[in-house]
Amino acid sequence: MDFSFLPDSWQLLESVQDGEHLILRVQDQSSHRPCPHCQHLSAHIHSHYVRRPQDLALGQRPVTLFVHTRRFRCLNPACGCVTFAERWPDWLEPHAQRTCRLAQRQSQIALQVGGEGGHRLLQILGEVTSADTLLRLLRRLPLPSFTTPRVLGVDDFCFRRRKTYGTILIDLERHRVVDLLPDREIATLTQWLQNHPGVEVISRDRSGDYARGAASGAPDAQQIADRFHLFGNIREAV
Template sequence: MLQAFRSLVSSELSIVEILPQTDRVVLVARPKSAVSLCPYCGCQTGRVHSHYVRRLADLPWQGRVVEIRLHARRFRCANLQCPRRIFTERLPATVRPKARRTTRLGESQLAIGFAVGGEPGWRLARKLAMPVSGDTLLRMIHSAPLPDFVAPTVVGIDDWAWRR
């Protein structure tokens, strides 16, 4: 059964268990890869140092909040010269380092923030089962990259005068 649910999460993860609860759905997941790249020196290693559980808010499912309970790992860098001896594995298609929400959830919440703003945004996000505080929404909006600037193709007479 779980095979069919694999595509619900990023290709970096496997779902090992689905735990429907009254207020949320918990997806227990683990990274697929046996190895990881050191973020400092880029060296590949398969030497697992330790495990820990990382809880990530994810996109809602059937109107319910979704939490990914990720069995995350710390690795030892295989490069003896590397100053970063132990590192947490990176999952760039899933989540940014230290973030508590998946990248795709953050993108949806940011879209809500851009559409309606911080204060109405948290109400709408709660209604859509992707709760986030208004302050966090505002922070996300302010730190979002600006859209690409499109240079005007028509130069008006005022612009022309200004440039002289």
């Protein structure tokens, strides 16, 4: 079996198959490790312990890594860190229970299909985790940056049906959600448009509040009706 996906400095000590579960015992063979605080290299080993993170499944078989981890003494007298554990920032974060690549994959699955759907899909793939865990991974994802859209779509949506409504703003050229506003008030939309100048076209529904908010926040922008409401007008006329 090919284990080339492991970091170059890691050595596979043993692979054990426990039923459908695959356990890989690995250890870093580097003689020196940098202190995460002062970056001073140290070869003085203080102690050992074992981490047990989950990794991507192999052939639908769950994989657990037994990472024999060393704790080093920092020999830099100017550093306040006495001991430190070796780290692999591109592979395994401190205290993490899953590898970086597994966390990235599960985050993307949660982003596409949600918590419950991702939970059912990962069961098929051999990477069983709970829906709550997927939602926690999803919340840790950084928010994407965006530029002020030239063509902005404005419409309402419900946080709670027939109870609480907000406003969704969409970049209609990139087909991406730009922001969610907590209500449908004129002042809220006006303030957002004033804080994000550069909108040239605003596609909105037939709400008078949105019309007044768009006129106040972006007076130079052209207001148009979106396709859904144009068809609605046609149906009413017919």
